[in-house]
Amino acid sequence: MNPTTPQTGRPSPSTSPRKVLVVAAHPEPRSLNGALTEFAVERLRAAGHHVRVSDLYAMKWKAAVDGDDFPEHVADDRLRVMAESQRATLAGRLAPEIAAEQEKVLWADAVVLQFPMWWFSAPAMLKGWIDRVFTAGFAYGPEVPPPYSEGALAGRRALLSVTAGARETAFSDRGIHGRLAELLFPLQHGLFWFAGLTPLEPFAVFGSNDVSPERFEAAKEEYGRRLDALFTDEPVAFRSLVGGDYDREMRLLSGIEEPGTSGIDLHVRSGA
Structure with a gap:
């Protein structure tokens, strides 16, 4: 069992094996994203790690934040999302599915997000998981450590595994889509680092609409190296x-x- 500090739930850095939460966001389990999710789970477990998976489409995850997330919110009152989410979080009164996902994040030594890049961002399902799970009082706010530092979720590593339909050169410094680091900055810096998680360089498969068996094997080999170094690679x-x-x-x-x-x-x- 991987102990945590009693005050924060942060994982102890010296224990092994580690715990990894994989959050997958693609509607088709037979897709490239589905195959990469399956590969990651198998690779991590083969290395002795404990793995839990949140397959958001299989879970039929509700993406939109609303008053139902906070069962004690009075329907006729104005919904102030930050204040209400902090109150519900600190009181342990969040919707059960949100509390369950927060427990998984606290359990984990590392979080892997697996998703296709749709319209230069994450799918709405994954964005909704972020919006609902990373509540005030849990990931940010005056009741937790300051952002962009050893924040609320410090001690955990974070990896983005992304597929993109365009060729890699289109995501270069002079590429028409802009640098991949710029497109993923809202997740790398604005989510992970803001909340205290330590982001690693993202893993990406480009030209994902037509991946030959040979290229898939090469992608798995590279992804395998990244997963093997999940707890040793230098972070961003x-x-x-x-x-x-x-x-x-x-x-x-x-x-x-x-x-x-x-x-x-x-x-x-x-x-x-």
């Missing part, structure tokens, strides 16, 4: 909000970056 070196790099207005201090750095790269430590 995002700057900490509390590390002295930002002012009181949450703006990066002038001149702290390498010359010529711009955009999202400003928020990655120089030389990392």
